[in-house]
Amino acid sequence: MLKTATDTGSNRTRSWWGWGYADAHPDDAECAALGALLPGTLARPLPIPRVADLSVGRPGATPPASLAHLVTDDPAARAAHAMGRAYRDVIRALRGTPRRIPDLVARPAGDQDVADLLDWAGGHGVAVIPFGGGSSVVGGVEYRGDAHRAVLSLDLTAMDRVLEIDTRGRAARIQAGALGPVLEAQLRPHGLTLRHFPQSFEFSTLGGWLATRAGGHYATVHTHIDDFVQSLRVVAPAATGASWRLPASGAGPSPDRLFLGSEGALGVITEAWMRLQERPRFKASASVAYGDFGAALEAVRALAQSDLAPANCRLLDPGEAMLSGAARDGSSVLVLGFESATAPVDGRLATALDLALAHGGRADTPASGGDAPADAAVTAWRSAFLRMPYLRDGLARMGAVVDTFETAAGWDTVPALIDAVRTEVGAAATKATGHTATVNCRLTHVYPDGAAPYFTVAVAGRPGDEAAVWDDIKAVAADVLHRHRATITHHHAVGRDHRPGYDLQRPEPFALALRAAKDALDPHGVLNPGVLLG
Incomplete structure (x- = not known):
């Protein structure tokens, strides 16, 4: 089980x-x-x-x-x-x-x-x-x-222990099978945390995060698990080994980078030394509503290009805001949050709000303090974020086609990309089913040079043929992303579903090197066949 x-x-x-x-x-x-x-x-x-x-x-x-x-x-x-x-x-x-x-x-x-x-x-x-x-x-x-x-x-979930903690270097050696709650429970007595919280936190492991380059808690700066890796230990059919544990190195191509995102096709990640943090004591959050989604995008770009580095900077379009209960008046909602283990963050939040309001937003009263509740929109979004996968399964039981996909692109592309996805994917879903489709968008992670839009598609399916409808919608979505030179995945991984898009995205010299690495490390071709490579 x-x-x-x-x-x-x-x-x-x-x-x-x-x-x-x-x-x-x-x-x-x-x-x-x-x-x-x-x-x-x-x-x-x-x-x-x-x-x-x-x-x-x-x-x-x-x-x-x-x-x-x-x-x-x-x-x-x-x-x-x-x-x-x-x-x-x-x-x-x-x-x-x-x-x-x-x-x-x-x-x-x-x-x-x-x-x-x-x-x-x-x-x-x-x-x-x-x-x-x-x-x-x-x-x-x-x-x-x-x-x-x-x-x-x-x-790998029997291999779930924190084996060693270096409190002076603030790092830990952790077995790859540790589920999120299991991992954090072992770090908590030491006042430390990995603080990587993907939506799947309760039901995913450290090794899974590493093998898929998972996106986590932070909307800016440390957005992926990669940022917390010191070294990896990997067991491959041809050899077993570990990279050196170092704060940084310029010694050639990084061995860790070969296995981060390799999705179990090159070897099995069994342990990792991970950088930790002190548990945050100071938190502050607020939401900002916008009548114009384009203005909201500009506000998020300004925040991403500032030095404020919010922990949470997630923009919900009107449909996503209504679905989560963050707004019911057709507004887009920006959810902002700051945290620190060492100093109050109310000042940083206030500065961020000033910047957000300068782009035409309107804000609720911010909440602050280590245990202070967030404002109503923030609370509604957080609750919906955790509940949404269960609701998706409930809709699936009703024969609906409901799924998500995500990407990342530069700021010069993001507005047109979002419009194209809404129009073309929505039309494809409607054509495939004969029913009106809903396509919502939120930004989950933001960068100085771009953002990661995350889309939700919902439509009544064709009874007994829902999987085929899903395939049709997914193909159209992949085509839109490719035409806009947006990545096939920002943090969901490649797997088998995204293989065609990944094949188009990666340059051929890298593909040659990856195939050679696969042949050398897995000579019998038994590790996760069909993922990343044929």
Whole structure:
């Protein structure tokens, strides 16, 4: 089974088919109420799927006796490791048609176990899919095709300890299988934090963040997990090794950069030394409303190009603001937040508000202090941010097509890109279904030279054909991004879903080097086949 919250002290269990905790999903009545918001959805929700209704066949391979204690062929465990948590994964589970279910699930306890499992798999034609929390939304933890006799899901969550803490250097050596809450619980007694909080924080691991170059808590400056890495330890089929732990180095191409974002295709990240911070004591937040989205974009650009470095600087368009409850009058809303472990941040927030208001915004009273509640819009946004994946699954039960995709582009491109996505993706979704689609946008991360727009698409689907509709919409979205030279992904990763866009984006010399690295490190081609490379 997927590792559950029981491992961090609660009695809640994970859903095998959908997002998060099984007891947090909308009930049938709430699903129906959600469906009523999208005309054309089903009359009643699809039933919650059961593992017992799946066709889970016999394993196509048997591990040797020396590895048997690490491996299970339990149908429930295999089903829970068959897919990530993209919309397409959820709707296929609801329709009883998941992709290939892994033959075996392994839970190694250390590096040697990982090496032994890779050695066995390489010699027996068994594909190995590294698996952390299973929260991938890009097909990163599933197997497609039939080139391997069997598939092994390599679940690293038994390797979840903070092994060493350097308080003087403010860093820690952490095993890659640590889920977000497990990791933070071990750092908290030392007054330290990694402070990397993606939306999937509860259900994703350090290794998953590193392998996908995950975006996290901060909207500016330290936006990706990359910024907190000192060194990595990687077990590959051909070799095992660790980079030196250094504050910085100019010694050639960075070895860490080879494996950051490699998505388990080059090796299995088993440990990392990570830079930590003192836990923040001072916080302040506020929201600013705008009647004009273009003016709001200019305000965000000015903030990103200042030296204020807000921890939160997220802009919601009118649809996103209404969906989250941050505004109901057609306004766009900018959510601002500052934090510090050493000094009050009220002055920085006040300066940021002055800048934001100078671009035509109107602000609520800011909230400050370590435990002070945020204003109403900030509170509504934060609550909706955590709840949204569950609501998506509720809408999926009503036959709706609801998903997100994200990108990044320069400030000279962002306004036109957002307009093109709204127009073209919305039209494609409407054409594919015959129903009016909604396309909302928010900026999740901002930089001096550009921003990361994050889009939500919602439309009533074609009953029984929802996955195909999703594929059509995704293809149009990828085409729009490519034409505007916007990245295929800012932080969701490449996986299998974004492979075509990634192939177009990367330069050929790099593609040649990546293929050579794959051949050298994974000579049998068993590590996460189809991710990043064919």
